[in-house]
Amino acid sequence: MPSYTAPTKDLQFVLHDVLKVTESQTPGYDELEPDFTSAILDEAGKLTSEVLAPLNAVGDKEGCRLENGVVYTPKGFKEAFEKVKEGGWPGLDMPEQYGGQNMPYVMGTAVGEMFSAANQAFTMYQGLTHGAASAILAHGTDAQKDTYLPKMVSCEWTGTMNLTEPHCGTDLGLMRTKAAPQDDGSYKISGQKIFISSGEHDMADNIIHLVLAKIEGGPEGIKGVSLFIVPKFMVNEDGSLGERNGVSVGSIEEKMGIHGNSTCVMNYDGATGYLLGTEHKGMRAMFTMMNEARVGVGMQGLAQADVAYQNAVIYANDRLQGRAVTGAEFPDKPADPLIVHPDIRRSLMDQKSFVEAARAFILWGATMIDAAHRADDKDADGLVSLLTPVIKGFLTDQGYDMTVKAQQVYGGHGYIEEWGMSQFTRDARIAQIYEGANGVQALDLVGRKLAQDGGKHVMAFFDLIKGFIKDNAGQDAEFDAAFLDPLKAASKDLQSAGMYFMQNGMKNPNHALAGSNDFMHMFGHVCLGLMWAKMGLAAKEALKNGSGDAAFYETKLATGRYYMARQLPATALHLTRIQSGADTVMALEAANF
Amino acid sequence: MPSYTAPTKDLQFVLHDVLKVTESQTPGYDELEPDFTSAILDEAGKLTSEVLAPLNAVGDKEGCRLENGVVYTPKGFKEAFEKVKEGGWPGLDMPEQYGGQNMPYVMGTAVGEMFSAANQAFTMYQGLTHGAASAILAHGTDAQKDTYLPKMVSCEWTGTMNLTEPHCGTDLGLMRTKAAPQDDGSYKISGQKIFISSGEHDMADNIIHLVLAKIEGGPEGIKGVSLFIVPKFMVNEDGSLGERNGVSVGSIEEKMGIHGNSTCVMNYDGATGYLLGTEHKGMRAMFTMMNEARVGVGMQGLAQADVAYQNAVIYANDRLQGRAVTGAEFPDKPADPLIVHPDIRRSLMDQKSFVEAARAFILWGATMIDAAHRADDKDADGLVSLLTPVIKGFLTDQGYDMTVKAQQVYGGHGYIEEWGMSQFTRDARIAQIYEGANGVQALDLVGRKLAQDGGKHVMAFFDLIKGFIKDNAGQDAEFDAAFLDPLKAASKDLQSAGMYFMQNGMKNPNHALAGSNDFMHMFGHVCLGLMWAKMGLAAKEALKNGSGDAAFYETKLATGRYYMARQLPATALHLTRIQSGADTVMALEAANF
Known part of the structure; x- marks a missing residue:
């Protein structure tokens, strides 16, 4: 276990x-x-x-x-x-x-x-x-807030988000769920929603469903979508629970992982719903919290990678198998532990150097969300909005890969459910899919965020890196070579890719979108590279001050050096792919796949 | 389904x-x-x-x-x-x-x-x-062959391979299963084996277990391991089945995938076994068929990638979601199919360009195995022996990744078991682990195969590529630029990596082994690049001759161009990692992970 x-x-x-x-x-x-x-x-x-x-x-x-x-x-x-x-x-x-x-x-x-x-x-x-x-x-209105929030903040009542329908997920304009206006200002909601996490369960007195639906007679497509509050049990004036609303669970989906969460098909049969926000502006209301929600999913990628990594380290130290190629390290034992082997170390260092930088990246993103919400900092809001698809897409793709690496350390035991490593990969897998599949994140990044506010935020990102390097270079040649030079090179690759998109995406947007996945990944690497440079600096500072645990800070520097030497150079490969353009990607007729 | x-x-x-x-x-x-x-x-x-x-x-x-x-x-x-x-x-x-x-x-x-x-x-x-x-x-002896082979060739009886024990897999020298010699020349086998595929089931009259065990009093470690035939039912002189032997199934392992195969814990309680081959030469006997077995596992990686890819193509053509960025392709439908989107194409092309080259690579390997076995061709034997860890390790790593990509095309439906895409990834996962985990394949490649017979086989491989390029360059500038130049560059990267190992691995073998996984992957890319160049050439030839289905051959060329432009350049990243050496990989004390 x-x-x-x-x-x-x-x-x-x-x-x-x-x-x-x-x-x-x-x-x-x-x-x-x-x-x-x-x-x-x-x-x-x-x-x-x-x-x-x-x-x-x-x-x-x-x-x-x-x-x-x-x-x-x-x-x-x-x-x-x-x-x-x-x-x-x-x-x-x-x-x-x-x-x-x-x-x-x-x-x-x-x-x-x-x-x-x-x-x-x-x-x-x-x-x-x-x-x-x-x-x-x-x-919400004040009345809505007063009715629902105290119970939801305490989790006496839980909540859900209902977007997906059997025939549409990303393209919600195709939605069929209907909302029929009633005389009392409420709506009757009818339709089927799928993949509803925590859709129905036995841990709360009430469940507050937020449901996207189209008000009858409204605009076509995505512009006619509104957001509704649909409680499982009606709430009386005095806050007590009334009768059951017309919403029910159709089935529980059988999934690859996250089995402990009830992912439900939800049926709305004329359920009473209350408009949340403005008519036909449901997508905007749903997406207000998108940065947070997506940062939260990026965090799941990191989280599963971390717990999987922790267990891989334990196993690598426990399991005796083979001998160090440079000579037995534990001659009194029947064999050396796995951790003596360079390829096991390579895998563990991949994991460790990812997890620690991803943690910093997410918390940095969270500070920007705070600055945006608490201090109305528009620059922070713009930058975190740019970085959100990177946090979500890159960290969940990489996070998943890391759980697979951790599982691999266990050899055959990694494949046996009893050891639990399989669950980490199966649970991590969903984070690449929900809250906007990672292909959609890449599209959002390249197709929308790059050009947002005239490209202001991506320029600010590059300035930030440039400034950071300028402020810190020239004081420690080893640090420059190990941290700042690779960061500079990777950042230059990223800029070249952006340049390629600008020069070629205008005449044919496929030239940009064919490279969107690579761009998201190289952007992620540059961000983690920046995090490592910042962490390296902080560790050096702490060591200089003689504060705290020297081994911790030395380890931090060593882990950072690994990332800069072994992972960050991936930007060059991504750039090569991006610069190869869309021609080979789009060459085939659909029938010839 | x-x-x-x-x-x-x-x-x-x-x-x-x-x-x-x-x-x-x-x-x-x-x-x-x-x-x-x-x-x-x-x-x-x-x-x-x-x-x-x-x-x-x-x-x-x-x-x-x-x-x-x-x-x-x-x-x-x-x-x-x-x-x-x-x-x-x-x-x-x-x-x-x-x-x-x-x-x-x-x-x-x-x-x-x-x-x-x-x-x-x-x-x-x-x-x-x-x-x-x-x-x-x-x-086997003639008698053993006559007793077992007719029934096993027809699968009236099935077979198993018993290597792993709870505390040892790769390092079989730690094995504890014992063989006690009996007066009649047979042995009594006692011990526990785990992860035994097809260990017990209801589809055959008898099961012939091949079991590795240590003859009492034999040499320590791996040199004291012998191979035994242990039938589930004893076989009488006349070929009829006798009484049940002392082997039984302890439990069925709960695995991440391949649920339809009974992976068993097998208990040997003084079961009668017959020596197969020579005393204490069990590993050699077991490993004689290793090239075939590992090529077979590499094939599983390809096979799962192919079936997953096929279904991803079907879904990408069926599922309507969003519009092509260059303008609606099916304006009469509510949305365009997924396949219009560049990032979906990128994923499908990754899969297609892998599957077809992997297929060629494996069949090429199989022809070498035939040449070695049927024509006693030592060069073919040496070359396929070199390539075997690449076929096994690279194709199963990549094959798994491709099943994940195929699953991703399905979005949320990919995570629901009903659609079957999850099974492909879960089944494909085992191929990276069994028959020697892929880290062991990389170790075999770099630690053993590269230097085998004085490096003769790897030199032959490079000569083969050089010869191929020389024979075919200069006739078609587009083909040279799209196929031969990238192959040349990738092959040069591979040679540089080999050179790095030679120059640095002598003084510290960790410098070679820290790059073993990257070397295996870059070797794999070069092999698939070679396959694409060969397939491209064959397609050009067929088109020139006007034979067969022109669209098939044009598609082949287009798919090859994709691989050469987008996948083969990965060799440069692998080389960068290899040349960064072992220092960052081995820097940490075990306690600091």
């Missing part, structure tokens, strides 16, 4: 040594003193490693069960959910007005990583609730 | 247009006329697509069941196995003397691809039997 150790120390390093959160001007950040964040992370670490992680395999094996319209979650989930609620974790970064603790999103993200790593399927029940509550917070 | 179409036309193209098998001097190849091979492939195609493919999802869902020591295979497997036996497929490339058809291994491989693609878990029952029979053929 795998274990999970919360990466508290590393999170503290990123928050304080790298991002220096307390020095930020963002409202609320002044409270994030190291002792304070440490106490929160320790508490969350305890809950996640001791309560949620042991239920991860249980959820996978048992799955959810539908009986007479009722969905039963796996054994132990209900009790664990109570503990999560008791701890106030769902409301950590929600407004105090509705029972939350009003902490910055960056803290929700740091804690969220632990929750996801320990038990992704379980954490989705509160994750979807958080998303739905955020949408109500942003777009 | 996914479907499978046997790639008969493409197999014929590789056999005849590319490899020109009938022109080969290898005994038996003169019979492989196009009409003859076509008839066989058509017949196999029918069986695999109509009988085996529909059982693939059944096997996955139902799995195998152990009740009172008896293993039940999924519904329909038994009947299908009867059909396979009736068709004589298991003995296709086995000697006529034992009931086989004595066809070359290359035909067994071409047919085997279809079997694996249609139903990998099912095909393993006969695959393991083939492996065990081959070992008996190579090392």
